Amino acid sequence: MIDVAVCEYGAGNVRSVIVALRRLGIEAKSTEDCDEVLGADLAILPGVGAAGSAMRGLKERGLDDALVERVDAGRPTLGICLGLQLAVEHSDEDEGVTGLAILPGRASLIREGRVPRIGWARVEPGDEAFYFAHSYAVETPAAVGYSEGIVAEAALGSFVGVQFHPEKSGNAGRRFLERHIDRVVAWKANSNGVPVSGTGPQ
Amino acid sequence: MPLPRLIPCLDVAAGRVVKGVKFEGLRDVGDPVELGAAYSDAGADELVFLDIKATVENRDSLVELVERVAERLAIPFTVGGGVRSEEDAERLLLAGADKVSVNSAAVADPTLLTRLAGLLGSQAVGIAIDTKGGEVYTHAGGRTTNRDTVEWAIEAQERGAGEILLTSIDADGTRDGYDVEITRRVAEAVSIPVIASGGAGNNRHVAEALGVAQAALLASILHENPDRLRTLRDEIRADGIELRDAA
Numbered sequence: 001m002i003d004v005a006v007c008e009y010g011a012g013n014v015r016s017v018i019v020a021l022r023r024l025g026i027e028a029k030s031t032e033d034c035d036e037v038l039g040a041d042l043a044i045l046p047g048v049g050a051a052g053s054a055m056r057g058l059k060e061r062g063l064d065d066a067l068v069e070r071v072d073a074g075r076p077t078l079g080i081c082l083g084l085q086l087a088v089e090h091s092d093e094d095e096g097v098t099g100l101a102i103l104p105g106r107a108s109l110i111r112e113g114r115v116p117r118i119g120w121a122r123v124e125p126g127d128e129a130f131y132f133a134h135s136y137a138v139e140t141p142a143a144v145g146y147s148e149g150i151v152a153e154a155a156l157g158s159f160v161g162v163q164f165h166p167e168k169s170g171n172a173g174r175r176f177l178e179r180h181i182d183r184v185v186a187w188k189a190n191s192n193g194v195p196v197s198g199t200g201p202q
Numbered sequence: 203m204p205l206p207r208l209i210p211c212l213d214v215a216a217g218r219v220v221k222g223v224k225f226e227g228l229r230d231v232g233d234p235v236e237l238g239a240a241y242s243d244a245g246a247d248e249l250v251f252l253d254i255k256a257t258v259e260n261r262d263s264l265v266e267l268v269e270r271v272a273e274r275l276a277i278p279f280t281v282g283g284g285v286r287s288e289e290d291a292e293r294l295l296l297a298g299a300d301k302v303s304v305n306s307a308a309v310a311d312p313t314l315l316t317r318l319a320g321l322l323g324s325q326a327v328g329i330a331i332d333t334k335g336g337e338v339y340t341h342a343g344g345r346t347t348n349r350d351t352v353e354w355a356i357e358a359q360e361r362g363a364g365e366i367l368l369t370s371i372d373a374d375g376t377r378d379g380y381d382v383e384i385t386r387r388v389a390e391a392v393s394i395p396v397i398a399s400g401g402a403g404n405n406r407h408v409a410e411a412l413g414v415a416q417a418a419l420l421a422s423i424l425h426e427n428p429d430r431l432r433t434l435r436d437e438i439r440a441d442g443i444e445l446r447d448a449a
Contacts, residue, residue, distance in 0.1 A: 013295075013298075015297070019272060019298070023276070048295075048322070048323055113203050114203065116323075118416075119416065120204055120247055120446045121204040131277070133325040135324060148203070148204075167276065168277060
């Protein structure tokens, strides 16, 4: 079984993520400890709220460096919602926030439709709907999945980021997390530590 | 735009689902977690838990309920009733709720919306507006505010609310259909999502509401019966409205 650390930094829906993993038989730990985040087989960066205070929360705990370090080392890391927006180079939110730059690109305010964009929407490739609740969205060349023209998933090296909330996306979300966990298990079994990427909605 | 949402609303008091007429003779009709899970299985896109007897003494039981719901459900849910401060809202979100809904407290102090949005993000802050004759009422419809509903909706959005739950007091419980007119006026005036509430009696009513709003709240039409939600979703799909496939 794999060891999963969910980053606790004052801006996460940590509890919902832990519960969703428990349904898959995984007892993840929530932690603000850098060594635990570095050492886990899978680190998850959840997130709701504003980018500015969230990035401060990461820095105060040194989790920003820990996340970058583990991605550089090829260790699987999953960002959810704000966790994806923090992974790019820059967010326009809160008068500009410097991101982790794990992915190239930036997060900017959604300009079409009603904002916040709240509800279930299809993610392509694939035809399953996932739950979204966001006002900002990323633009990145690392995009691998889209929803109504908005980046729904991005992957580069060992990092995967999703704009939707798999932990709140019912059966579709459960299947996404199962696929992701399977990839991490496969990565762990491979002692060469081949990076995990492109879990894709399908 | 995301798919239209159907949102069952559960009235709760002291951790139980209750039913009553105008807050009189409240009857315990079940466990919110069990009923919520059954609605989730029947295809609910989201749930609202409305604490209709929100009191200070009840605060802890509401947080405990939210924890139990979050353990069991893998769909989003909103908690409303008695949210008066950042502390109230933050506790509910940390316990696993996705959104809080504020009503009277925001009318009394609109800056509450700004503070909540700053702390939690607009996507987690809903404004519940009870309307009658185009005006806003508070305290479960018992008190007029002399505020225009559309103007208040615009102000709430400007102050940081990320969603509007618009309940027509006149239509509520009648099962004669939503107040489509006021819902349209509010939806046209704002750029945040609007949930229509009050008056659903059949699939046509819900389809009409979804023609102007992004979601429809379902209360008395469901009668605490998840099977009714299942048939209703089928009927609405047959009306040509695409809903999420929850399988």
